[in-house]
Amino acid sequence: MSRSASTATETEQRAADRETMSMVQAINSALHCTMAADPAVLVMGEDVGFFGGVFRCTEGLYEKYGAHRALDTPITEGGIVAAAIGMGVNGLRPVVEMQFADYIYPAIDQIISELARLRHRSGGEFFAPVTIRAPCGGGIRGGQTHSQSPEGIFTHVCGLKTVMPSNPYDAKGLLISAIEDDDPVMFFEPKRIYNGPFHGHDNNGGGSGSWNDHPLGQVPVGHYRIPLGKAATIRAGRQVTVLAYGTMVHVAAEAIRTSGIDAELLDLRSLLPLDIEAVAESVQKTGRCVVIHEATRTSGYGAELVAEVQETCFWHLRAPIERVTGWDTPYPHAFEWEYFPSQRRIVDALQRTLAYH
Amino acid sequence: MPKTGGNQPAGAHSHPGASGAWVSKLHVPTGSSRPGEVPDFSALHLVSDGALFRPEPDCEVRDAEPLARGLVRVLDDEGVAGGPWLPELSDEHLLQGLRHMVQVRAYDERMFRMQRQGQLSFYIKSTGEEAVAVAQGMALDSGDMLFPAYRQQGLLFVRGRDVVDMMCHCISNARDNCKGRQMPVFYTWKDGNFFSISGNLATQFSQAVGWAMASAYKGEDHIAATWVGDGSTAEADVHNAMLFAATYRAPVILNIVNNQWAISTPQSFAAGGTTFAARALGYNIPGIRVDGNDFLAVHAVTDWAVQRARQGFGPTVIELVTYRVAGHSTSDNPDAYRAHNESDAWPLGDPVTRLKDYLIGRELWSEPQQQALEAELKEAVSRDWKQALSHGSLEDGPHWPVATMFDDVFQHMPAHLLRQRQQLEEEE
Numbered sequence: 001m002s003r004s005a006s007t008a009t010e011t012e013q014r015a016a017d018r019e020t021m022s023m024v025q026a027i028n029s030a031l032h033c034t035m036a037a038d039p040a041v042l043v044m045g046e047d048v049g050f051f052g053g054v055f056r057c058t059e060g061l062y063e064k065y066g067a068h069r070a071l072d073t074p075i076t077e078g079g080i081v082a083a084a085i086g087m088g089v090n091g092l093r094p095v096v097e098m099q100f101a102d103y104i105y106p107a108i109d110q111i112i113s114e115l116a117r118l119r120h121r122s123g124g125e126f127f128a129p130v131t132i133r134a135p136c137g138g139g140i141r142g143g144q145t146h147s148q149s150p151e152g153i154f155t156h157v158c159g160l161k162t163v164m165p166s167n168p169y170d171a172k173g174l175l176i177s178a179i180e181d182d183d184p185v186m187f188f189e190p191k192r193i194y195n196g197p198f199h200g201h202d203n204n205g206g207g208s209g210s211w212n213d214h215p216l217g218q219v220p221v222g223h224y225r226i227p228l229g230k231a232a233t234i235r236a237g238r239q240v241t242v243l244a245y246g247t248m249v250h251v252a253a254e255a256i257r258t259s260g261i262d263a264e265l266l267d268l269r270s271l272l273p274l275d276i277e278a279v280a281e282s283v284q285k286t287g288r289c290v291v292i293h294e295a296t297r298t299s300g301y302g303a304e305l306v307a308e309v310q311e312t313c314f315w316h317l318r319a320p321i322e323r324v325t326g327w328d329t330p331y332p333h334a335f336e337w338e339y340f341p342s343q344r345r346i347v348d349a350l351q352r353t354l355a356y357h
Numbered sequence: 358m359p360k361t362g363g364n365q366p367a368g369a370h371s372h373p374g375a376s377g378a379w380v381s382k383l384h385v386p387t388g389s390s391r392p393g394e395v396p397d398f399s400a401l402h403l404v405s406d407g408a409l410f411r412p413e414p415d416c417e418v419r420d421a422e423p424l425a426r427g428l429v430r431v432l433d434d435e436g437v438a439g440g441p442w443l444p445e446l447s448d449e450h451l452l453q454g455l456r457h458m459v460q461v462r463a464y465d466e467r468m469f470r471m472q473r474q475g476q477l478s479f480y481i482k483s484t485g486e487e488a489v490a491v492a493q494g495m496a497l498d499s500g501d502m503l504f505p506a507y508r509q510q511g512l513l514f515v516r517g518r519d520v521v522d523m524m525c526h527c528i529s530n531a532r533d534n535c536k537g538r539q540m541p542v543f544y545t546w547k548d549g550n551f552f553s554i555s556g557n558l559a560t561q562f563s564q565a566v567g568w569a570m571a572s573a574y575k576g577e578d579h580i581a582a583t584w585v586g587d588g589s590t591a592e593a594d595v596h597n598a599m600l601f602a603a604t605y606r607a608p609v610i611l612n613i614v615n616n617q618w619a620i621s622t623p624q625s626f627a628a629g630g631t632t633f634a635a636r637a638l639g640y641n642i643p644g645i646r647v648d649g650n651d652f653l654a655v656h657a658v659t660d661w662a663v664q665r666a667r668q669g670f671g672p673t674v675i676e677l678v679t680y681r682v683a684g685h686s687t688s689d690n691p692d693a694y695r696a697h698n699e700s701d702a703w704p705l706g707d708p709v710t711r712l713k714d715y716l717i718g719r720e721l722w723s724e725p726q727q728q729a730l731e732a733e734l735k736e737a738v739s740r741d742w743k744q745a746l747s748h749g750s751l752e753d754g755p756h757w758p759v760a761t762m763f764d765d766v767f768q769h770m771p772a773h774l775l776r777q778r779q780q781l782e783e784e785e
Contacts (some may be wrong), residue, residue: 125553
């Protein structure tokens with residue numbers, strides 16, 4: 001059999017092995033793949049074992065791999081992360097679930113002072129390959145304690161990688177990379193798009209789609225990786241570059257579509273390391289840039305993006321860089337859609353940017 | 358109805374004092390002494406009445422309960438050994454223990470003086486509590502993992518770490534295995550199963566439990582041991598450690614070194630009127646309070662906890678009652694917050710003297726031998742110091758190359774750090 005024929009067969013095989021998955025199912029599939037391949041991988045957290053997780057991401061792991069590998073824990077995030085660090089030092093590869101990203105703060109000393117800096121402070125002698133998964137973001141009527149996007153806190157910490165996927169295909173490939181990485185990874189999962197892409201709220205209450213109808217809802221059943229540190233171009237365009245990640249990728253895509261503006265949309269996927277080459281290449285081409293995230297504005301990750309863009313693209317810029325973000329307030333329960341960056345705010349920013357000649 | 362709570366200014370309250378300020382009913386604890394006072398350790402109840410029995414290491418927690426509020430001792434005030442906790446240790450083992458403690462003290466003295474001469478930025482002595490790390494280290498196997506705080510340097514001597522390497526770390530020279538990144542005394546030694554010491558208090562306590570859980574997960578027999586100070590027990594990590602250790606019956610020994618002082622804060626601020634060992638009972642973990650200056654008792658209690666953990670019966674909390682003779686570190690003057698020479702009034706004596714006197718009493722040792730040992734180890738430390746300096750000093754180097762600060766942030770250096778390293782090199 002010729003080499004090309006063999007490759008075609010493999011390709012067909014891979015295509016046949018794809019299934020329609022929601023982001024929850026894709027994450028679950030990534031956990032199944034890594035746990036089957038490596039007995040050192042375990043998941044741990046509140047309600048992740050017997051129950052299968054409040055969002056169902058760890059469903060079936062307890063039955064398949066046992067109570068010690070789908071490990072229910074007491075409700076103390078600092079204790080969970082500390083135990084994971086000790087396990088990681090002793091040869092395991094723990095995947096921690098924080099039930100909500102909003103609950104992560106009791107663990108912050110263990111994450112920032114310990115997990116992130118262990119390799120460095122020990123001169124490279126010790127490290128803990130821990131992945132921390134955290135459902136994040138708003139749009140689910142979660143109020144101020146179930147809606148936050150704290151990714152910018154962690155991109156500010158040296159020694160952590162920070163990732164946020166926007167679709168099932170990326171979620172699985174990125175999570176497998178994160179788990180198999182020997183560095184600690186903060187893996188934020190926008191829960192608004194767990195079960196379907198979300199295009200932003202409109203006054204009729206719609207805006208949600210299904211992963212069944214989305215090409216990136218087709219996910220390989222087996223093991224594959226998406227490298228950390230590589231952005232994806234969602235839409236090519238010439239007028240303006242839009243930088244987004246997580247739920248905002250879908251809101252931005254819809255805003256671009258309805259506005260008719262020829263924008264280039266990048267899904268950053270990995271915030272640290274940042275794919276600055278892809279960002280700079282795009283902005284140098286378009287000369288304009290709009291940065292979008294759901295998190296609060298001041299000292300948010302968008303500020304870092306704006307700084308990086310002006311450092312690498314200053315002489316190509318034809319307009320000030322715009323930010324569309326959550327407001328600098330706690331996430332309000334009753335005013336969720338006024339808080340959440342809307343298509344309208346994104347279109348307004350795009351138009352302001354294009355008004356410069 | 359009277360209004361309660363709120364941010365009322367002084368004087369706007371319903372019970373103003375003469376000055377218009379509130380008349381406080383808040384209880385604030387005191388310590389053993391403040392400058393000018395006579396030291397008083399009676400609140401510690403240093404009596405062994407309740408600890409005159411030794412349960413089997415696989416006992417129920419309730420069967421060990423009195424040990425959490427008593428005080429396990431083997432050596433009495435006259436230096437005579439006895440009682441149910443008397444350990445079976447060889448003469449060589451005991452003499453080795455004495456040697457380790459004398460060595461730690463010689464090392465501490467030398468490094469403290471070098472700090473005072475400006476050769477180290479900082480130092481922490483363990484004077485008066487050497488028996489804790491030395492006896493406990495000797496009760497553990499080399500495959501057991503140590504998660505120490507910053508005052509257990511004795512563990513390194515027990516495990517045989519090269520003293521020159523320790524010194525090179527403390528002066529951040531080109532041979533420092535921490536590559537110039539850590540303050541002095543925050544040692545790391547993977548080959549000796551000695552975890553990287555953090556400066557964030559008590560974080561290692563709950564990490565040790567995770568390490569022990571992984572040992573059990575893998576079906577191994579290694580256990581973990583970890584240390585924390587009396588003051589640091591206030592951290593949430595200590596609660597987390599005890600809860601996780603109990604929940605998963607982790608093979609771990611959780612040691613609380615109660616040396617009476619957390620910088621200037623008395624242990625009473627963290628103890629809340631009880632013993633630290635008694636904290637364990639609420640978690641269904643046996644807690645044992647031991648005379649931390651009694652080498653034999655510390656060894657015996659640790660042996661018990663090692664057996665319990667290794668046989669799968671789970672964790673033990675050990676409170677080691679001792680006294681921090683020196684300041685917290687080279688950065689504080691203890692005379693500013695406690696009575697001058699308070700240590701002279703410490704009722705449990707000095708661990709080196711007590712073991713030495715015991716060995717002399719058994720005719721295994723003599724004062725001349727002790728003097729010779731002290732001289733020998735002092736001389737050895739001086740030689741080691743000169744050798745350490747030959748690898749570089751803190752002020753003049755050589756250090757690790759500056760650009761190595763970018764190594765080990767990640768396993769593989771990402772592009773943004775490569776750029777920053779290049780920027781540093783261009784600006785140099």
